[in-house]
Amino acid sequence: MDKSMIPDLSGKVIAIIAPGNMGAGLATRVRAAGFSVRTLLAGRGEATRMRASQAGMQDASPPDIAACPVILSVVPPGRAHVLARELAPALAAAPVKPLYVDCNAVSPETVKVIAETITATGAAFADAGIIGLPPTADGPLPVIYASGEAAPGLAALNHAGLDIRVLDGPVGAASTLKMCYAGIGKGLTALACAMILAAERAGAGEALHAEMERSQKMLLGRLEGSIPDMFPKAYRWVAEMEEIGGFLDEERPESGIYRGMAGFYDRLAGDFDAQGPEIAALKRFLDKK
Amino acid sequence: MDKSMIPDLSGKVIAIIAPGNMGAGLATRVRAAGFSVRTLLAGRGEATRMRASQAGMQDASPPDIAACPVILSVVPPGRAHVLARELAPALAAAPVKPLYVDCNAVSPETVKVIAETITATGAAFADAGIIGLPPTADGPLPVIYASGEAAPGLAALNHAGLDIRVLDGPVGAASTLKMCYAGIGKGLTALACAMILAAERAGAGEALHAEMERSQKMLLGRLEGSIPDMFPKAYRWVAEMEEIGGFLDEERPESGIYRGMAGFYDRLAGDFDAQGPEIAALKRFLDKK
Numbered sequence: 001m002d003k004s005m006i007p008d009l010s011g012k013v014i015a016i017i018a019p020g021n022m023g024a025g026l027a028t029r030v031r032a033a034g035f036s037v038r039t040l041l042a043g044r045g046e047a048t049r050m051r052a053s054q055a056g057m058q059d060a061s062p063p064d065i066a067a068c069p070v071i072l073s074v075v076p077p078g079r080a081h082v083l084a085r086e087l088a089p090a091l092a093a094a095p096v097k098p099l100y101v102d103c104n105a106v107s108p109e110t111v112k113v114i115a116e117t118i119t120a121t122g123a124a125f126a127d128a129g130i131i132g133l134p135p136t137a138d139g140p141l142p143v144i145y146a147s148g149e150a151a152p153g154l155a156a157l158n159h160a161g162l163d164i165r166v167l168d169g170p171v172g173a174a175s176t177l178k179m180c181y182a183g184i185g186k187g188l189t190a191l192a193c194a195m196i197l198a199a200e201r202a203g204a205g206e207a208l209h210a211e212m213e214r215s216q217k218m219l220l221g222r223l224e225g226s227i228p229d230m231f232p233k234a235y236r237w238v239a240e241m242e243e244i245g246g247f248l249d250e251e252r253p254e255s256g257i258y259r260g261m262a263g264f265y266d267r268l269a270g271d272f273d274a275q276g277p278e279i280a281a282l283k284r285f286l287d288k289k
Numbered sequence: 290m291d292k293s294m295i296p297d298l299s300g301k302v303i304a305i306i307a308p309g310n311m312g313a314g315l316a317t318r319v320r321a322a323g324f325s326v327r328t329l330l331a332g333r334g335e336a337t338r339m340r341a342s343q344a345g346m347q348d349a350s351p352p353d354i355a356a357c358p359v360i361l362s363v364v365p366p367g368r369a370h371v372l373a374r375e376l377a378p379a380l381a382a383a384p385v386k387p388l389y390v391d392c393n394a395v396s397p398e399t400v401k402v403i404a405e406t407i408t409a410t411g412a413a414f415a416d417a418g419i420i421g422l423p424p425t426a427d428g429p430l431p432v433i434y435a436s437g438e439a440a441p442g443l444a445a446l447n448h449a450g451l452d453i454r455v456l457d458g459p460v461g462a463a464s465t466l467k468m469c470y471a472g473i474g475k476g477l478t479a480l481a482c483a484m485i486l487a488a489e490r491a492g493a494g495e496a497l498h499a500e501m502e503r504s505q506k507m508l509l510g511r512l513e514g515s516i517p518d519m520f521p522k523a524y525r526w527v528a529e530m531e532e533i534g535g536f537l538d539e540e541r542p543e544s545g546i547y548r549g550m551a552g553f554y555d556r557l558a559g560d561f562d563a564q565g566p567e568i569a570a571l572k573r574f575l576d577k578k
Contacts, residue, residue, distance in 0.1 A: 108491065131500060143503075145496065167496050176491040180484040181500055184508070187480040194543035195469040195476075198536065202397065202465040207434065207456050211420060211470055214432075218507055219473070247487065253552025254483035256545050263542025 005124060005153045007069035007099050009160065013038060015060070015068040015098075017083060019052035022142075023074040025134030026162065027055040029141065033161030038065055062090035066123075070157065071100045074130070077239045080104040084117045091121035099153055103128040103144065105240050107179060107247040108172030115148070115171045124150035127171040129178025147173035176247075183244045183258065186237055189226045190261040192219075193268065193282055200281040209288040224286050231279055235269035238262050294413060294442045296358035296388050298449065302327065304349070304357040304387075306372060308341035311431075312363040314423030315451065316344040318430065322450030327354055351379035355412075359446065360389045363419070366528045369393040373406045380410035388442050392417040392433065394529050396468060396536040397461030404437070404460045413439035416460040418467025436462035465536075472533045472547065475526055478515045479550040481508075482557065482571055489570040498577040513575050520568055524558035527551050 014030060015038045016023045027037040038060035039052055052059070065071060065087060073083050080102055091100065100118045102111055102125070111127050118125040125148060132142025141163045146154045148171035155164050167173050199208040212220040230237070245258035271278040303319060304327045305312045316326040327349035328341055341348070354360060354376060362372050369391055380389065389407045391400055391414070400416045407414040414437060421431025430452045435443045437460035446453050456462050488497040501509040519526070534547035560567040 131504065143500070145500075167493070169492055169496075173491065173493050173496070176488060176493040177496045177500065180488040180493065180497050183484040183487075184481050184501075185505070187484070188477050188508075190543075191476040191480070191546060192473050194537065194546060195472040198472075199465060199469040202462065203458055204456070204462050204465040204469065207458075207462070207466045208469050211432070211434075211466065212473075215420065216474070218511070219477075222507070248483065253549050253556065254479075256549030256552065257480060257483060258549075260542050260545030260547075260549060263545065267542065 005099075005150055007153050007156055009035075009069055009156050011069070012036065013068055014157070014160065015039065015065045015071040016057065017065070017071070017073055018044070018075050018079075019048055019055060019057050020074065020076075021051075021134040022130060023072075024051045024055035024057065025136065026072070026074065026142075027052075027057045028137055029135055029161035030157075031056045031161075032137070033159070035160050038068055040065060062087055063093065066090040066094040066098060067096070069096075069098055070154070071098050072128075073100065073102045073104060075104055076236060077104055077106050077110075077243055080106050080110065081114050081117065084114045088117055088121050091118065091123045094121075094123070097121075097123045099124045099126060099150055101126045101128050101146065101154060103130050105129070105178055105182060105243065106175060107243045108175045109247065110243065111172055111175045124153065125171065126151045126154050127174040128154070129174040129181075131178060131181055145174045145177050147171060147175075179244050179247055182240060185226070186230075186240065187257070187261060189223070189230050190241075190264055192223050193227060193230075194264060196285045197278055197281055200285060205281075205285050206288065209285060227282055227286060231268075231272050231282075234265045234272060237265045238269065241265060294388075294439050296442050296445055298324075298358055298445050300358070301325065302357055303446070303449065304328065304354045304360040305346065306354070306360070306362055307333070307364050307368075308337055308344060308346050309363065309365075310340075310423040311419060312361075313340045313344035313346065314425065315361065315363065315431075316341075316346045317426055318424050318450035319446075320345045320450075321426070322448070324449050327357055329354060351376055352382065355379040355383040355387060356385070358385075358387055359443070360387050361392055361417075362390065363392045365525060366393055366395050366399075366532055369395050369399065370403050370406065373403045377406055377410050380407065380412045383410075383412070386410070386412045388413045388415060388439055390415045390417050390435065390443060392419050394418070394467055394471060394532065395464060396532045397464045398536065399532070400464045401461055413442065414460065415440040415443050416463040417443070418463040418470075420467060420470055434463045434466050436460060436464075468533050468536055471529060474515070475519075475529065476546070476550060478512070478519050479530075479553055481512050482516060482519075483553060485574045486567055486570055489574060494570075494574050495577065498574060516571055516575060520557075520561050520571075523554045523561060526554045527558065530554060 039057040041059040147167040241262035248255040328346040330348040436456040530551035537544040
């Protein structure tokens with residue numbers, strides 16, 4: 001690897017945008033390793049500022065963000081390219097170019113477009129995918145997979161409290177991995193919910209639970225955790241399922257599987273907001289003994 | 290329950306149609322319990338006749354089938370109503386009416402239509418759903434769930450080598466249970482295959498396998514069994530996924546999940562017949578260490 005591609009972390013500062021649950025969780029661990037963490041708070045609400053403050057993240061201007069050796073973009077899928085475009089002028093103006101890392105759940109196609117926006121400023125770009133839950137101060141760390149020519153430089157963050165694993169592949173490989181992994185796990189949650197709701201509507205919920213208890217105990221145990229965990233996240237998974245559907249190519253029938261899941265999660269998200277009957281039916285199913 | 294609804298098994302004979310893997314497997318166990326088993330072989334090929342003979346099933350005419358106290362219909366989903374219509378004249382002519390049990394993977398709507406065809410002949414009807422693999426001479430028995438007014442009578446077969454569980458619900462409840470159970474298990478296999486193939490196409494198969502090995506070991510272990518088991522059955526699962534899609538109501542987005550799976554299994558079935566690249570890619574993934 002070109003030595004100039006290893007970010008200089010001697011100043012012990014990086015940028016993580018934004019302070020959502022994942023961004024703030026990662027910041028907590030980076031700070032515990034002795035680093036300071038800059039973020040963008042302009043225009044953000046009170047809850048976000050509070051979360052940033054609790055994680056010890058410092059509000060900074062785009063030029064101060066661009067002056068960090070590494071910038072991690074950790075935003076909802078729909079915001080990934082928007083953030084890259086917002087920071088592009090500051091990156092273009094920066095005398096020393098940072099490594100910009102897109103860690104978001106976007107398709108390989110989308111991440112390639114983001115990479116073009118960033119590399120046009122002279123900054124280095126790495127594709128990344130985060131697998132695991134937002135970390136707490138002492139819980140398990142999620143794994144950050146990275147790919148692309150500049151990805152090996154990201155491994156320097158293994159000395160900054162993170163778990164970085166470099167894939168031998170171009171920009172797009174890390175996003176592909178994240179997408180396929182999420183497509184199995186979040187897909188399983190979707191179809192189990194669809195079938196549980198169908199059984200409950202037909203009065204067969206009790207029998208389905210008993211049969212799963214008998215012959216699919218392992219799977220039932222997993223769903224007891226993953227289904228309630230999904231309720232508050234369903235609204236975010238809509239875009240993620242759409243990204244997977246697009247990634248699979250609309251001409252393949254399996255693309256329709258994920259388009260159907262996007263619509264299904266959209267309905268569940270509305271039901272969760274309205275404290276509606278479907279979330280209640282899923283809870284009732286999982287509470288059966 | 291009306292006592293007249295308990296089938297008289299004193300003659301120690303029942304009918305099981307047809308001698309597919311499941312039908313012949315059930316016949317083996319019923320015969321081991323001291324019963325003889327009649328079936329329909331008219332127009333069937335050599336392989337089917339051989340399987341029937343190995344299971345000790347006797348070829349019979351429709352009137353001889355109609356003379357059995359219990360008739361189990363165990364056929365591919367698309368044949369379920371066809372068989373009921375074929376047997377209807379013999380059932381109508383039978384002096385003592387049998388209990389006709391539809392054990393097929395059809396939707397609750399389809400089974401209600403079949404019930405009408407049968408009850409119009411004066412015969413009793415029970416809905417049933419089989420959960421589990423075709424039994425061997427000494428392996429585990431699949432469970433036969435049954436519903437509808439006449440279902441309690443089917444419990445008499447618990448003395449004839451079978452495992453019958455009666456659900457407290459109308460005709461349609463057993464089919465609903467079977468459909469929801471299959472929709473989770475066969476659905477999981479479908480989406481795992483879709484994501485594995487996407488990862489393999491993008492060169493991320495190795496990384497996906499390693500990450501699942503690390504964080505989804507239980508799920509990976511399950512897929513190592515369920516994916517190869519699916520290859521020769523994919524062609525049958527096309528209709529089953531379509532039945533589930535229809536059962537979910539086309540206006541619900543989750544119906545699209547199963548329509549997508551039907552198309553996907555159809556493509557995999559073709560690939561299996563042609564010894565094509567997708568089955569090979571799935572095997573390669575599962576063989577990684």
